[in-house]
Amino acid sequence: MSPIPTSAPLVDSDVLAKVLAKGRSTGAEFAEIYIEDKRSTSAGLDDGKIEQVTSGRDRGAGIRVVSGETTGFAHTSDLSERGLLAAAQAAAIAARQGDGEVHTIALNPLVRHPVNNVRIAPDEVAKARKVEMLHRVDSAARSVDGAVVQVTAGYGDSMKRILIANSDGVFSADEQVRTLFRVNVVANADGGMQTGRDSIGQTIGFEIFEDQDVEELAVRAAKRAITKLKARPAPSGSMPVVIKRGSGGVLFHEACGHGLEADLVGKGASVYRGKVGEMVAAPFITLVDDGTMTGEWGAIGVDDEGHPSQRNVLIENGVLTDYMWDFLRARKERRRQSGNGRRQSYADLPMVRMTNTFVLNGSSEPDDIVRSTERGVYVAQLGGGSVDTASGDFVFGMTEAYLIENGEITEPLREGNLIGNGPQVLNDIDMLGNDFAMGNPGTCGKDGQGVPVGDGQPTLRVKGLTIGGTAA
């Protein structure tokens, strides 16, 4: 195993100390610099052709200065000492109209906390090999059925180096390598067009394709589209919903994950405010957010404030144990942060974000969960979701679903949203399987910033959720 060689820091530590001192020069208590250097490659196939291979380079620094309750922020793509000092000056002025004191900053030794082992760095793999996979998935998807009329596929990798230093002495670095592959298929028949999709993504390198076959991915996506050609409209009204393992983590991400982010809790914009120590879910529910989960899409060595990632138990046996924290909220509550301060890029302010969020196994056999459901909906693949954390109302899409009739999975259903209320749904989970699996790679959006997140859960049943279909 040969991890990516540890390269020299992106900027010298004596320059960082000067920049942080400049950040505090208007009297602010805290200054932080986040430096990012990211190289990415992507290739897209559509309509049988490789449309384009794209190479990207994003490099820059974000400087944050905190004075009292006010945060000043500036960013720059100029990593020279001059460029960084100018940005620090701008952030300092933004945070506070100055006192002119001179500050000295002493950085601690550099902290690295690698959680992901990358074996094959994507930039060491020829572009031709990446492109060749796209052609294979096109043929694989089209060979499933003559009704497949269009295939879109995408390959993407990114290698991101980050360096964070702050005036409290924090000095951390991380290297995050992510590799992703996705397939979207359109099938057409007399009843109209349907779509199917699948994706894989991990915080590792090109070795992801040793264990996972992209042609199988294409076949799964194609079969989803083909199956839905015969789908009937989804029902309306409330009924039991069984969610297949590894497909419904987004339920918890929306039903309670966002509501447990300390920035929303702190502003009283979460239904879970003031509920620590209380029973908020069925007693067999244990919910964890874990940034150290090796290789998973949301795994990070350190968060984007330089704090090592960690495993945080949020709900234990139904009891709310803790929220997720970033630097600002932890500082306000005088407690430790939890490794959940993340940002999309150097051009964005960090805030409280999830990493890999999942529910641990229960004790039911997954087959029994379906068999004991007389009439309901079986969801085999979920789309995205969203939540209003203040009321707790959340939606998530079902992109592969079936009716359950007399304990058996029967007819396929067309797409739609499901809607529920977070605290209600957590209590309405009445069966939890023993077949835990992580789900597809996701991008979580909050306040205009997207970050990679993972989720997972065993097969489970919610005794009543509102299905957003059109049938009676």
Next chain:
Amino acid sequence: MSVEVPELQAIADRVVAQASKGEQIEAYVGRGGETAIRVYEGEVEHFVSAQSEGVGIRVIKDGRTGFAYAGTLDPAAVGEVLAEARDNVQFGTSDEFAGLAEPDGVEPIPQKFWDEELEHFLTSEKIAITKELEKLTLAIDPRIRVEESNYDDGWGETAVSTTTGIRESGRGNSCYVSVGTLADEGDETQVGYGFSVGDSPKEFNLPKAAREASDRATRLLGATKPPSKRVTVVLDPYVTAQFLGVISSTLNGESVSKGRSFFADRLGDQVADSRITLVDDPTNPLAYTATDIDGEGLAARRNVLIEDGVLKKFVHSSYSARRLKTVSTGNAVRGGFAGSPGVGCIAMQLTPGTKSQDELIADVDDGVWVQMVQGLHSGVNPISGDFSTGASGLLISKGQVGAPVREFTIASTLQRMLLDVVALGNDVDWLPTHAAGLTMVIRDVTMSGA
């Protein structure tokens, strides 16, 4: 464009000048800045002041396309971007339709995109406005808290040059304020929002933004889950604008040419109620997303997409147009320097009806007035047409607005909804989105609740 940016144009020109024989090159150079101020409980919570710049380069040779970008204008880095884009060419599949846009003789219509007043607006005044908006909102109702009061402005300069003879540059700036509210009653909390847009901060209507943010949240207090049934829905202007955003992907020439639009073979057909006339018109200065050139440097223009319910036209970039043997409609769109051009509607507008929202509601026998939708990205499929979204709003019975409702979905298909439109309002709202809003009434939509 109205105002030229010679410095960026020169950078783009220098890249294009390096083209070798048989090579097409497009250089897109961008630079921009933003100010973002957030106020919470009378204090500035954050103040963001930032600038960014970069270049995206497209190279096409023998029908193969390569692309690269970098977030810097450092000359050495720009050289690397060109080398990367050239290297990427060999991996593309040869496509007879690949190519850059060529000048088509359509002159851009000059508009004013730069506001001097905004350029010179004092930071202290921006902060004062943000604080004022919070104060005004809090004063409306004792049950209201403000989660965030925001001021945002931005400016941008772009230049595009190509070996096919396109040379365009321009700059623009804009600003808006927004406020997010929480209304409390007992254990219950509901959210609301309000915003105001202007060429300069002097044009903001703060009292209106505050009032809307307060009303939207307090109106929903006490909301319950409605029963499931078929109803008429009255969509608020902002919801209509979001609905049009979904419809736009079915009118996208690239989706049409690749078999991903259910409208592909329907030109000339009645696809919507005859009340529907939909144009995409970036030349209308009232549109927030108005522009004079598109993402490939061709003149933006007014395109009638649906007229009296009849499907008239799809929107195209030069690439999608070549695929369908037609001409670009000036609808190449790109997400800054880091993206190559795609196709999209830019500034959609529906021809308004004659009645106000109140009059439209008075005409509804059994319905729901939808104020917010949730999950348009997860429950709507523009390829199959399935439409299902979470919603909240107020019931309407015999023309009267009744109890608030939440935690329900509204569902139909996009194809049916266009045909089931029964009325459009006269309340055009130029929202900061790619579509102007107005009240739209659609019959026979499934409300799914308890």
